[in-house]
Amino acid sequence: MAAFVFSVMVVFSSPGSTYAASFDLGAKSAILVDANTGKVLFSKEPDLTLPPASMTKMMTEYLVLEAIEKGTISWDTTTQISDYPYSISANPSFSGVGLKQNHDYTVRELYEAMAINSDNATTIALAELVAGSEKDFVDMMNKKAKEMGLPDYQFVNSTGLSNKDLGENRPKGTEADATNLLSARSTAMLAYHLINDYPESLEVTSVTTTKFDGQTIQNWNWMLPNMPGYLKQFGYDGVDGLKTGFTDLAGYCFTGTAERDGQRLISVVMKTDSKEARFQETAKLFNYGFQQFSTKELYPAGYQVKDQSELKVTKGKEDQVEVETKSALKTMVKNGEEKQYSVKYHFDKDKLTKDGKITAPVKKGDKVGTAELVYKGDEKYTNLLSGKPQKTTVDLVTTSSVEKANWFMLALGGIGDFFSDVFTGAVDTVKGWF
Template structure:
């Protein structure tokens, strides 16, 4: 009997503990979604900016060569503005040459007194993560790496990256650069980004310059008589034994490694029209950064789909009409101008509802709109409201993820003519007198 009681108590305690584990932190986002073995990580829907998963995503860490995404962006911007072109040529100064000649940096082996095109240098930077070609491009765009670093920080502020510090163009530690470190930066300084900032940088790179993916998707390329290889092992059709790491839909973006940063990776993949952006920082090995990214992509593509929850023209039942004052008609219908769609986790469709928000400058305190009213006139917004347990935020705004469309009228209502308005005014006048008299008489009794 005593043994049975002990067994019963053990089972009861196990149940209580399991409940405590489940409900200990009900407000925690993505608590049981995916286990990522990285110091920091994030997964984002690249279309909307909706964050699907995050782990310590605000933690500021060295991004290593993921820094080069900012250099890529500024080079592409310079090309876009006509300051340079893909065919612009430049020669290699002593600084990048010394970096290239250093076996510790394992570069592509640049030559001096030789003309390199911007395309050649860019491909070596984006595909092979070469440091010397990165510095050569920074010098070409800004005159010096120090001036380029200023551009990097200014662009980071413009992009509204939440956490950043750029001290060089490559992602190396300034300590590694020695006396070559950019003027105005500290000897022991290093670049710093959070996973959230890195994802936002990647978002801007592929949205503003989608052609960048034409380069980052290349598994190999020829450079100065040699074949150089992409460090992104998740690319499909990687050569040799690396083919086993390939992931369908991956076409970027940037690896990174230093002793301080550990193994990092910013990835992007597209399947069935849906693109994801992922970042993992400080993983344990070359292989781990891709294995953990694979987990994030599997989670994103398997669990989330873009879905239209409410069609264009949708009307909330019993709230489809608003009153009209001074019009030939007393009311007008309203509807959602466009469809309301968002990235939805499997089984969460019923967690979304729609809510109207009327513009105060259109609708008075009595809930009426004044004639004349035009068909398609915006009177407010229709918003998707999520009532589930997870807390989705938007990478671009830093706020709760929202989806809205205009709330518009379905027809026109002309203003009533002066005679009808006058009659209405007279009617209201006598109605007020009548009701006032009735109230007075009631007061006598």
């Protein structure tokens, strides 16, 4: 099983961590990310591995949606409940939706109960449907985590429960006392892939209440707008997901996502003190993100760096061609940092001669390299997916065409070069006499 696991008691700082001045966050570990670019806006011990509890179900959601996309199953596919998920559903300590045996449930019904009400038994039923057994599904979870490039993960079941809670039902090949483990960074990466690869997942996670088998089930995400009664006070404008979690070992955790004015954020808080605290701390992160950052166009399409806008041409009717950015350079910018960005050209060496010229013919719009947005401020902005400094680039293209010179002009040029070399050599020889 591919996994990178550290003791849940170890605390260390990541070199990519960013901390806001006077920002007090009541969570053991946390991260805030721009869902569009993957730019990390804030982090606190983001690489500390902890039990994610029911946030594990985001991976199950992903694999179910992937199976639907591949045509292996559909939303209307029906399945019945085996003894294992039935025993979990019948156990009052798991407070499930009360599944019945010898009854057909659609994938949509089971998925909604899992994503909205965080039901464990419906999660297991879906895992069995997709993979044949929860053991094989766990193998799929770990394989997908590796494909996604999650840096810290261990999946031992589909639900996020501790294996000791599952008893003899735990997936074969996993330890009796094992638990799922993720870092805040890995959890955010999982959420990033879920909502970007399958944005339709938000149509379900944004539902406050729904009907399941004749009963009303409620979303545990209290930050959704229009939550009923007492929960309304936790509502946050723009929130439409994503997943809560709680076990005695994990504490209270939450992966949230919110969108305002086309700007979407993903947040993760792990090991907070209470049900309420996980949402209160998430609100702090969202407030910081939406109030301190905005997506800005720093350089428009067609931008040219002064004194670097021309590229020499060889074997062409013209000696040079201008270059410019094909599209605008945009990024999430912190208030007051607009002037901390500049543009740097990176020419494609494979398209240039050894002396840095482009060979005709050249077409208008030919890509000759990239233009990179370079940050020179004091913050340490990293990319969630790469773990490296945030990098924003666009294509660098030619602004016009340059035809290839005819053979006569090329010949004249060659003769000129010949006599130029002869003259230069003669001058050097004469200078050598003295």
